[in-house]
Amino acid sequence: MPLGVYVCHCGLNIAGVLNVEELKSFALKLPGVAVARDLPFSCSDIGQEQIQKDIAEYKLDRIVVAACSPRLHEPTFRRAIAKAGLNPYMLEMANIREQCSWVHMDQPAMATQKAKDLIRMAVAKAALLQPLEQESIPVSKDVLVIGGGVAGIAAALDLADAGLHVFLVERRPTIGGHMALLTDVFPTNDCSICVLGPKMSEVFNHPDITLITYAEILNIEGSVGNFQVTGHRRARFVDEKLCKGCINECASVCPVEVPNEYDFGIGKRKAIYIPYPQAVPLVACVDPKACIGCARCVEACPAEAVKFEQQPQEFKLNVGAIIVATGWQPFDATRKEEYGFGRYRDVITTLQMERMLNASGPTKGDVVRPSTGEIAKSIAILQCVGSRDATVGNIYCSRICCMASLKNAQLVKEKYPETDVTIYYIDIRACGEGYEEFYVRAQKLGINFVRARVSRIDRVDKDIYLIFEDTQTGEVKRVKHDLAVLSVGLEPDQNAEVLGNLLGLSRRPDRFFEIAHPKMRPVEAHIDGVFIAGCASGPKEIPISIAQGSAAAAKAIKLLHKGELELEPTSAYVDQDLCAECKICVEVCPKKAISVKSPAYVDEAACKGCGSCAAACPKDAINMRLFSDEQILAQVRAATEETSEFPLIVAFLCNWCSYGAADLAGTSRIQYPTNARNIRVMCSARVDPSFVLEALRRGADGVLIAGCRLGECHYRNGNYQALQRVNVLKGVLEKIGLDPGRVKIVWCAASEGEIFARDLKEFIAELKAMGPIGTELEKTKVEAGDGKEKTAEGAGP
Amino acid sequence: MAADEEFKQEVLRLAGPEVLTCIQCGTCSASCPTAHLMKPSIRRLVKHCLEGKKEEALRNETIWLCTSCQLCTVRCPRGIRPKAVVTALKELAEREKIKGKDQAYEELFQRQIKDYGRIAEILLSGEFMFVFPQGALQSMELGLEMAPKGKIKLAVEKIRGRDEVRRIMEELGKG
Amino acid sequence: MKLAYYPGCVSRSTGKEMDVSTRIVCAALGIALQELEDWNCCGATHVPSELVSVGLAARNLAQTDLPIMTSCSICYSNLRSAALTMEDPQVRAKVNAVLTKKYSGAQIRHALDVILEVLEKNDELITVPLKDLKVAPYYGCLLTRPRGGIDQPEFPTILEKLIKTLAAEPLDFRLKTFCCGGPIFMPQEQAAEDIAFLILKEAKKAGAEVIVTVCPLCHLMLDAKQKALEQRYGEKIGIPVLYVTQLVGIALGLNPDELGLEMNAVSPMPVVEKVYEKMAEEA
Numbered sequence A: 001m002p003l004g005v006y007v008c009h010c011g012l013n014i015a016g017v018l019n020v021e022e023l024k025s026f027a028l029k030l031p032g033v034a035v036a037r038d039l040p041f042s043c044s045d046i047g048q049e050q051i052q053k054d055i056a057e058y059k060l061d062r063i064v065v066a067a068c069s070p071r072l073h074e075p076t077f078r079r080a081i082a083k084a085g086l087n088p089y090m091l092e093m094a095n096i097r098e099q100c101s102w103v104h105m106d107q108p109a110m111a112t113q114k115a116k117d118l119i120r121m122a123v124a125k126a127a128l129l130q131p132l133e134q135e136s137i138p139v140s141k142d143v144l145v146i147g148g149g150v151a152g153i154a155a156a157l158d159l160a161d162a163g164l165h166v167f168l169v170e171r172r173p174t175i176g177g178h179m180a181l182l183t184d185v186f187p188t189n190d191c192s193i194c195v196l197g198p199k200m201s202e203v204f205n206h207p208d209i210t211l212i213t214y215a216e217i218l219n220i221e222g223s224v225g226n227f228q229v230t231g232h233r234r235a236r237f238v239d240e241k242l243c244k245g246c247i248n249e250c251a252s253v254c255p256v257e258v259p260n261e262y263d264f265g266i267g268k269r270k271a272i273y274i275p276y277p278q279a280v281p282l283v284a285c286v287d288p289k290a291c292i293g294c295a296r297c298v299e300a301c302p303a304e305a306v307k308f309e310q311q312p313q314e315f316k317l318n319v320g321a322i323i324v325a326t327g328w329q330p331f332d333a334t335r336k337e338e339y340g341f342g343r344y345r346d347v348i349t350t351l352q353m354e355r356m357l358n359a360s361g362p363t364k365g366d367v368v369r370p371s372t373g374e375i376a377k378s379i380a381i382l383q384c385v386g387s388r389d390a391t392v393g394n395i396y397c398s399r400i401c402c403m404a405s406l407k408n409a410q411l412v413k414e415k416y417p418e419t420d421v422t423i424y425y426i427d428i429r430a431c432g433e434g435y436e437e438f439y440v441r442a443q444k445l446g447i448n449f450v451r452a453r454v455s456r457i458d459r460v461d462k463d464i465y466l467i468f469e470d471t472q473t474g475e476v477k478r479v480k481h482d483l484a485v486l487s488v489g490l491e492p493d494q495n496a497e498v499l500g501n502l503l504g505l506s507r508r509p510d511r512f513f514e515i516a517h518p519k520m521r522p523v524e525a526h527i528d529g530v531f532i533a534g535c536a537s538g539p540k541e542i543p544i545s546i547a548q549g550s551a552a553a554a555k556a557i558k559l560l561h562k563g564e565l566e567l568e569p570t571s572a573y574v575d576q577d578l579c580a581e582c583k584i585c586v587e588v589c590p591k592k593a594i595s596v597k598s599p600a601y602v603d604e605a606a607c608k609g610c611g612s613c614a615a616a617c618p619k620d621a622i623n624m625r626l627f628s629d630e631q632i633l634a635q636v637r638a639a640t641e642e643t644s645e646f647p648l649i650v651a652f653l654c655n656w657c658s659y660g661a662a663d664l665a666g667t668s669r670i671q672y673p674t675n676a677r678n679i680r681v682m683c684s685a686r687v688d689p690s691f692v693l694e695a696l697r698r699g700a701d702g703v704l705i706a707g708c709r710l711g712e713c714h715y716r717n718g719n720y721q722a723l724q725r726v727n728v729l730k731g732v733l734e735k736i737g738l739d740p741g742r743v744k745i746v747w748c749a750a751s752e753g754e755i756f757a758r759d760l761k762e763f764i765a766e767l768k769a770m771g772p773i774g775t776e777l778e779k780t781k782v783e784a785g786d787g788k789e790k791t792a793e794g795a796g797p
Numbered sequence B: 001m002a003a004d005e006e007f008k009q010e011v012l013r014l015a016g017p018e019v020l021t022c023i024q025c026g027t028c029s030a031s032c033p034t035a036h037l038m039k040p041s042i043r044r045l046v047k048h049c050l051e052g053k054k055e056e057a058l059r060n061e062t063i064w065l066c067t068s069c070q071l072c073t074v075r076c077p078r079g080i081r082p083k084a085v086v087t088a089l090k091e092l093a094e095r096e097k098i099k100g101k102d103q104a105y106e107e108l109f110q111r112q113i114k115d116y117g118r119i120a121e122i123l124l125s126g127e128f129m130f131v132f133p134q135g136a137l138q139s140m141e142l143g144l145e146m147a148p149k150g151k152i153k154l155a156v157e158k159i160r161g162r163d164e165v166r167r168i169m170e171e172l173g174k175g
Numbered sequence C: 001m002k003l004a005y006y007p008g009c010v011s012r013s014t015g016k017e018m019d020v021s022t023r024i025v026c027a028a029l030g031i032a033l034q035e036l037e038d039w040n041c042c043g044a045t046h047v048p049s050e051l052v053s054v055g056l057a058a059r060n061l062a063q064t065d066l067p068i069m070t071s072c073s074i075c076y077s078n079l080r081s082a083a084l085t086m087e088d089p090q091v092r093a094k095v096n097a098v099l100t101k102k103y104s105g106a107q108i109r110h111a112l113d114v115i116l117e118v119l120e121k122n123d124e125l126i127t128v129p130l131k132d133l134k135v136a137p138y139y140g141c142l143l144t145r146p147r148g149g150i151d152q153p154e155f156p157t158i159l160e161k162l163i164k165t166l167a168a169e170p171l172d173f174r175l176k177t178f179c180c181g182g183p184i185f186m187p188q189e190q191a192a193e194d195i196a197f198l199i200l201k202e203a204k205k206a207g208a209e210v211i212v213t214v215c216p217l218c219h220l221m222l223d224a225k226q227k228a229l230e231q232r233y234g235e236k237i238g239i240p241v242l243y244v245t246q247l248v249g250i251a252l253g254l255n256p257d258e259l260g261l262e263m264n265a266v267s268p269m270p271v272v273e274k275v276y277e278k279m280a281e282e283a
């Protein structure tokens, strides 16, 4: 197992502070080291060639490079050793630049001592490295799109045009989502169905799209590249192939009338119906809840398409990626009881208003008072109903309702210039290209704006009154209107939770699906191979929903176009003999990569290698291929082999943020004391309590764990898990008589080198106050001794 | 007048830090049964507190027009309790010895609790007529109505736990 | 069912009929009431320090392990607010520091929902159905506030449910949750009276034969002051105002003086007579 160690000068960057000569001779004496050299620039061609020459000459099978941060040059050296015939994973780096020479510039002796420890740790870990193979797996190039609103439609068309096959599954009998029900749409006020209709037909006719409507997803298994999906199509009681979509023949004979959900309750439909004339597919559907089974439609249909015996049909799909575009549902306005929706007929929602304004809607475009059927002469529009409202649990802004109301007000005013339209608002939010101009246009049309959040709607006799404070004048007023329109907010689809659970998606406090990163990864879910588009991840307008649909499609294309997927060999694996099937790993895994099929099983395509499961497993049955338990323990032991300073700190830094922060402290030349021996792990959740205990047992005075800031974990919630473990650990320390303050957990972003240095300094000060490890045990011994004497005395006579 | 930061902090301490999140929407103002009489409105009162305008916040009719009906608190979209702001202002007014309209009544009320643990019908008590002669007429009207019904009982019941009640009022009254 | 009973201060004076009728109705319904040991005033709406208010309520809550029932909305609201506030461990600790018996959680109920619960299961106890009696359900403000009590704060319906259970007809009463103005009656007489009269006028307009209330202060404003208000505003109202417990008592066939009906300012006797006549007619 001959090992080569290369200590880099990096010009004077390292050699100017550390004694590289001494480091080289130190390395040569370490177990297993066959050759050690110092190189002026190890990353240069000359440096790399030297390493490659040594590999051949000394038959080296593993390499340690003590140089800069692995986050910078690990790939370089992996490539270099691979060229010389070694497995690229047989490399370990000791970070003696960013985390040593650059941050301890005025303490060369101590820094050199620290560098020795770092090299010893790297050599100890290197001894345990195993060759790893990058596997690639074949993947399905088909994509499932869930939800046929405008976002899902955009995604499906882009995917299919790029040559991937799409299964578009829609719950309702037609695709189109909410956009198909809107009247004209902002900011251009063009007719909604006129721009959406052609896209809906395109979906229907596209050879690479299989459209499955009136269907539900029931189960999803597998992972990125190979999801197995089961679902069922509800029975329409109408044969899709036979129905001609004429609707007149069957619906005209149906004796049952029910409120039409596609008109949000203001219009009526029959028990056999087509949602609206532009529905896709244009096929009738029998509502089993309303149907009385008279079978008049069966007789009336000239195509003999009505089939009461139709059964639900199950379907199974195998897809490589999934796009979730389940959209939104309107806030239930009856929950705001003070506005009387549901009790007062002349109080309606914006969606009902959209339907009224729609020329093919229930009133044929007339805006009427439902109580009288007369054209409304004075209309109030109330903003923020069910949004920005802690009393209903929705503190978020629904983002589109200000614009939607400005639009509806304009449409009313254009149609009925005499009608008085007043918008009651807290703030008008018109942020988007051309949106503020849209607001100005509304003002110029003579629409009234009153800055007030309406307190209550009162009905006296037949009339409704708004009670509010005009906050610009401070007057409390009571004003009569013919019609009050509640600008209801957007909530996530009520069944999104079920789907979310099937997929393992997490939800934000506002209950919409959470994306992988609130800025940088706007359409990716935490689960690999799953993307989220449109209002499923929060309220947004049509253009952005479309953009997200297309973005999700592009991400899926990037993932699947090669037909195979390369897997990083970072994954977890289970020792089947040890697994007790407790399922703790299943709970902690942020990627839903583990299932317990007696025993536990890790889906290596889904695993991203955070290592939380390995830390959590009570039986130590899970280990990691990279950053294994043994390797980390070897680093801990090497770090504590020689306690060359007080306090000696073993620090675990997560790869993404805190290790980055420590590197940044280096590049910014922030100076701090030399006490810490850093160990890189993928996630703070990887830190197994046994690592900490081992460090303390071996004489470390303290252990620092640093993770990403809370809420910013790269695996979703690893840092919370780490926090929880540290809290438990503190309890354990207390029990065995150690100061719980010897374990500390801190958070810093990759941009917070300053904070990393500050936290470390603080910890050093705290440990100094505590004294070397074991001081407290001495103390308690003495105290316990005292106590004994006292009891002895007391019990004496 | 300059902003009185100390006053602002005291209101926040008594009524809750969420008062800082007020969006001045006016929902609270228009929820009051006595809204038409209030000047400033409850919303403005909240603003005065946040701006540290102590005089404006303490010397006004509004805080004495609050019926404690809590509708503002039920409705505030930020989860603020405007009623608690009013309560805080009453307490601060008392500390500042600013005489409000029903202070006499409230003081008597609290004294009875302190002394006896319970309230006798203050409205009808001679003591009340003495400290608050303006109210006497109202009380007499009521008294005339109630006396024959056997509802007037001037002897106050004293509870045993009077010391404890006094402790509650004194200790917790410090804040 | 066994409950601790918190009568509240008004039960000893202006709200005597509430207390009397609560006790007798509960007895008739098989609800055993145990008066809370050495209870004190809940502070009503006249204690400006929130913490004192909580402390006063907490002392009462700490006296028993039984669920605590009260028929006064103000007491109910105060006890509930206190329990809610004391969910914060810091507040709880502060309060417990001055209490003799420590508070450790309590269940608080209003007589209205206790009675409804029993009646819904035992409607045979209703021996005098209040057929065709037009009742204006008047909640006032505090019964449903703060949020989370026996019903929704904006548009509660529990009183209507009870009225229907008694076979009477609940009216659609627009001002049912409008505050009666009572708490500011002393300092702001005019404002308070304006409000109270508005409510009475609205009840008359709605065609009420009876107004039912759940709060002694509402009762004082609408009943005891009714005559004075009629004089001041020059309009006859003449609608009796019953405590919910009195209304239930009538339907249970209890004796009018057991229910304290003679203590009401506007006599409810014509209503009682009408109900009995109706029953005789039907029989």
Ligand SMILES: Cc1cc2nc3c(=O)[nH]c(=O)nc-3n(C[C@H](O)[C@H](O)[C@H](O)COP(=O)(O)OP(=O)(O)OC[C@H]3O[C@@H](n4cnc5c(N)ncnc54)[C@H](O)[C@@H]3O)c2cc1C
Binding pocket: A146, A147, A148, A149, A150, A151, A152, A169, A170, A171, A172, A175, A176, A177, A178, A179, A182, A184, A185, A186, A187, A215, A216, A217, A325, A326, A327, A328, A329, A350, A351, A354, A400, A404, A407, A488, A493, A495, A496, A499, A533, A534, A535, A536, A540, A541, A542, A543, A545
């Ligand atoms: C009153 C009002 C007016 C508006 N006006 C405008 C405007 O003028 N301009 C503008 O840009 N935006 C407007 N919007 C916003 C617009 O409606 C949304 O941007 C758009 O609907 C978002 O599309 P989506 O595909 O994300 O969601 P949706 O339209 O909600 O589509 C989601 C689809 O997914 C389906 N689905 C849900 N769950 C499942 C499931 N589990 N399985 C299968 N299918 C499922 C649903 O049935 C639905 O068809 C308005 C919104 C409102 C409330």
Ligand code: SF4
Binding pocket: A571, A572, A588, A589, A590, A591, A592, A593, A594, A602, A606, A607, A608, A609, A610, A611, A612, A613, A614
């Ligand atoms: S390493 Fe992380 S992602 Fe992989 S199985 Fe374990 S917990 Fe899941």
Ligand code: SF4
Binding pocket: B021, B022, B023, B024, B025, B026, B027, B028, B029, B042, B043, B046, B075, B076, B077, B078, B079, B080, B082
């Ligand atoms: S209702 Fe709440 S947010 Fe609105 S003005 Fe009043 S206190 Fe402020």
